[in-house]
Amino acid sequence: GAGVSQTPSNKVTEKGKYVELRCDPISGHTALYWYRQSLGQGPEFLIYFQGTGAADDSGLPNDRFFAVRPEGSVSTLKIQRTERGDSAVYLCASSVSGSGPETQYFGPGTRLLVL
Amino acid sequence: SQQGEEDPQALSIQEGENATMNCSYKTSINNLQWYRQNSGRGLVHLILIRSNEREKHSGRLRVTLDTSKKSSSLLITASRAADTASYFCATEDSSYKLIFGSGTRLLVRP
Numbered sequence: 019g020a021g022v023s024q025t026p027s028n029k030v031t032e033k034g035k036y037v038e039l040r041c042d043p044i045s046g047h048t049a050l051y052w053y054r055q056s057l058g059q060g061p062e063f064l065i066y067f068q069g070t071g072a073a074d075d076s077g078l079p080n081d082r083f084f085a086v087r088p089e090g091s092v093s094t095l096k097i098q099r100t101e102r103g104d105s106a107v108y109l110c111a112s113s114v115s116g117s118g119p120e121t122q123y124f125g126p127g128t129r130l131l132v133l
Numbered sequence: 134s135q136q137g138e139e140d141p142q143a144l145s146i147q148e149g150e151n152a153t154m155n156c157s158y159k160t161s162i163n164n165l166q167w168y169r170q171n172s173g174r175g176l177v178h179l180i181l182i183r184s185n186e187r188e189k190h191s192g193r194l195r196v197t198l199d200t201s202k203k204s205s206s207l208l209i210t211a212s213r214a215a216d217t218a219s220y221f222c223a224t225e226d227s228s229y230k231l232i233f234g235s236g237t238r239l240l241v242r243p
Binding site: 049051053058059060061062063066074077107109111116117119121122123124125126127 | 163164166168174175176177178181183221223225228229230231232233234235236
C-alpha cells in the first residue's frame with residue numbers, strides 16, 4: 019500500500035509568514051510523529067499523536083509551532099511568524115499503534131526555507 | 134536535543150569491504166533502531182534491537198547492543214556502492230518517541 023506522504027515537498031516563505039505542512043500517514047496507523055531535521059544533524063522529535071490527541075508535544079520549540087490531527091488520520095503542522103531558524107526538513111512518521119516497540123515509517127519530508 | 138553520538142561522523146570504504154558504525158547514548162532505553170537516509174530525505178528503517186537483546190542480524194547487517202556501556206554498533210558486510218547513505222541510530226524509551234544520533238555518512242567507492 020501507499021507509504022507516508024507529505025506535502026508540499028518544498029516550501030519557500032518569507033520571515034514572519036505562516037506556513038502549514040501536511041502529513042498523510044499510512045492508512046490505519048494510529049500513531050503519528052513529527053520530527054525536524056537541520057542540515058547535518060539527526061531528526062529531532064517535535065510531537066506525537068495517538069489518534070486525535072497529542073500524547074507528547076514536548077519537542078515543540080515554542081508556541082509558534084502547533085500541530086493538529088482532527089480526525090485521527092491526516093495531520094497538519096502549523097508554524098506562525100516563521101523565522102530563518104525554522105528552515106529545516108520536517109519529517110512525518112507513522113506507526114501501527116504507538117505502543118510497544120514498532121517500526122516508524124517516515125515520509126519524504128517537507129523542506130522548508132525561510133528567507 | 135540529540136541522544137548521543139555516532140562514530141565516525143564520516144566513513145569512506147571500498148566496495149566489498151565491511152563498514153562499522155558505532156552509536157553511544159545517554160539514558161535508559163526500551164530499544165534501539167538503526168535507520169538509513171539518502172540525500173537528506175526518506176528515512177528507511179533497517180533494524181530494531183530490544184534492550185534485552187545483545188545481537189541481531191538482517192541480511193548483510195549485524196547490530197550489537199551493550200546496555201552496560203550504552204552503546205551499539207552497526208556492521209554492514211560486503212558493502213556495495215548502493216549502501217552509500219547516512220546512517221542514524223535512534224533510541225526509544227517508554228514514551229515511544231525516537232531520539233536520534235547525529236549520524237554517520239558512509240561513502241562506498243566502486
